[in-house]
Amino acid sequence: MTGSRSGEGITVYVWYGGRLAYPDALPVSDWQFSWDRTRQVQTFDITVADKDGKLAPWLLEDPLGVGGSRLQVRYNVGGAGSINLGWYRITRPSPDERWHSYRIDDAGRVNPDSPVPAGKKDVLVSGGATIRVQANDLAVMIKADQLLAPESPQGANPTVVGEIRRLAGDIVPVVAAAGVTDRPVNKTLIYERDRLDAIQALCKSIACDYRMNGEGQLEVYPVTKQAPVATLKGGEEGLLVKVDREQQYDGLYNRFVVTGTGTDTPVRAIAEITAGPLSVYGPHGRVPTFYESNMISTRDQAYDYARTMKDTHLAGLTVDLKVTCLPIPHVQQGDWVNVGNPVVNGQAFTLAGMVKAINQPSNGTVPGPCTVVVECSYTDVQTALAGVDRG
Template identity: 40%
Template sequence: MRLIDQDTLDALEGSRPADNLTVWAWRGGQLVVPEPLNVKNWSADDEAGENVKVAQRIGITVADPDGTLGAWRFDDPLGVGGTRLQIIYNVGGASAVNFGWFRITGNVPTEYRESRIINEYGYIEPDGSLPPHKKRVWITTAAVSLTVVDITSDVDRDRLQAPQSPGAGATVISEWKRLTGRYFPTVVDPGVTDTGLSRQLVYEKERLEAGQDLLSRVSARYRMGGDGEAHIYPQRGPVVLRIEPNQGLINVSRSQSIDGLYNRWVVEGKNEATGDPIFGVKDIENGPLRYGGDHGQVPFFYSSEMITTVAQATTYAEKLRDEFLGNLAVELSAEIIPHPELQAGDRVEIGCPVPAGHVVYLPGDITSISRAGSPIPGNTTLTVSCSYTDVLAALDRTEWAQHITDEMPELTWDLMPGSWGQLPPILWSEL
């Protein structure tokens, strides 16, 4: 989550003047355009996940009245040869949020030219068709579309020129800093525990991918902060924001797909002595996805010559099954009022009304954020991945509470935010 002060956070929930962006263009520590860019429209996408390298991508269209911002040379002010944009999100009636620093990766100018005929006494157009005292003038209207990405992209392009290994005493965090320190400082967020590394570890070509793999060893990920610093953050951090219906939450929806819902894991190996194939199998034995139940029979196959015994194959099949069950999730799509401080990877709580007439609060990790403005920001769309176990637990609590209310109507209570603390004391043990 980007840094934000409490007054600005409070302003996000209330009526306020329109928000806007301030965008400065820099190269080599110097401004290359003396004034902030005149933003006409913009869109921003932010992602988090195991295979996401460069998380933040932004498209910006800026006005170019005199036609000087469309790049010809790589070192033109908005050329792709090293210009960075500093983007600041101004919350109307409050303060500002440093949104981040981004590298320009694309510059596409669009120019519109039209001519007008004006009176100019004494002017005669050479070899022209205009009568004396008439002159044709050209008017140019231009805009430039910029593609920008967060500055981890610089690390991604800087591939290793030869294989490397950690030095003596290296840790995950120290190696991350060594691999990326040329491009930005690193801040380690609370909840990340460092660990040592073997000197036998070898990185091949991909510098950023090596850093990503290192952080996975301590269940952490990386993302850029608002001041150009990288943050190492835990994969499952604390809840940073509760989003309430009829307040910050505009609407929320969910979807299901049958794709990838396996219920049997078949692991194949090879007997080390005879070379004959061996197999290990593990099933989901209970619940709606149980093998052979209403969901059917949906096997997943894995093969490795490193597996040489039935016991190894069975153990690995069990591991794959348990990882699958642990990663089952319900994906929510939530439209909310603008919250510029939120980033992909943040953990939030979404208030979801249910048919029983209550609201259940589902914790989940933001996997993507989409924002846009013309230039005033519109609503923000979040994709939030909620653990299937957490969802079932929340729904079970609501169904239990509704049952108690139906059976004993004299014991009623409000199930809105914070209401679980208002339950009659005699019922706490039942929860």
């Protein structure tokens, strides 16, 4: 999918209880997707231009009601086919109805104590409705279906992916993407009330995360570096419009303080960043973060954990690129992409990063420019800039 595309848009069908709740594609007049790895549940909003006023919901079980209706969304790529963007649960419809009053002939009609003359009657005719529909991906149903009591892993030899399937399998199907390495899970683990929190914690334990894919499945995917699925670059056949970036002071720690409370006398250890722009001796200043655990009982254990916190923090430093580009419906949050043409002093270079967030609005019924936030490793940025003359 490159530049100079036309005829793109979305098709939305509404389903209820496994059947089409409305026979035709919804008359959507504008729409917006928003995906973000920092959120557990993703959003999809549409405006339905209901010219007959038949779709404005009254009851929970109405096609656009909140009693279980789901939106099936496809992205049409010109004349080249379509891409499934996913299934979304309707969570908030807001209809704005219009009515027109007419006075018509009705021979023989009597209207006692009414300003309406005899032989006439007033009728109301629908002027249609505009229905703003807010929807969420099916993770919202996992979030709502809380555990009735704390649970632990089930079965003789439970695994992480197996437990995710058990926790979510009767709500949505679960699949594992390429690169996911399953492993046994500790049977003493306890899941509290929030089912989705438990799933997310299980994912993190194998360096993964989850997302709802285009088929309505909960997909477990690795957060380690993967092969890029797209290149966002400029030029005649490119996708890129512009690249911005931002930095944030909050969360840039350089002191990692760990306290172990596993003995009568607490133990403490500190690991510090002593070189580079975050050095405790440099202009950044001293910014500590703290961790306490009763699983730590010796100073060596505390220091090992503090050093791990430091190393993890440094490895996790990123530069967020805010990319404006043509629509990329084949890319999801968590995918890896190449971002080309960030220009420094007239020189171009390419960075690889993970997609953190995507915001895809429409311009009426057609897609507008897409905004993508790409997390690039700070080390990769340093390496790339090392070979660039920045003046």
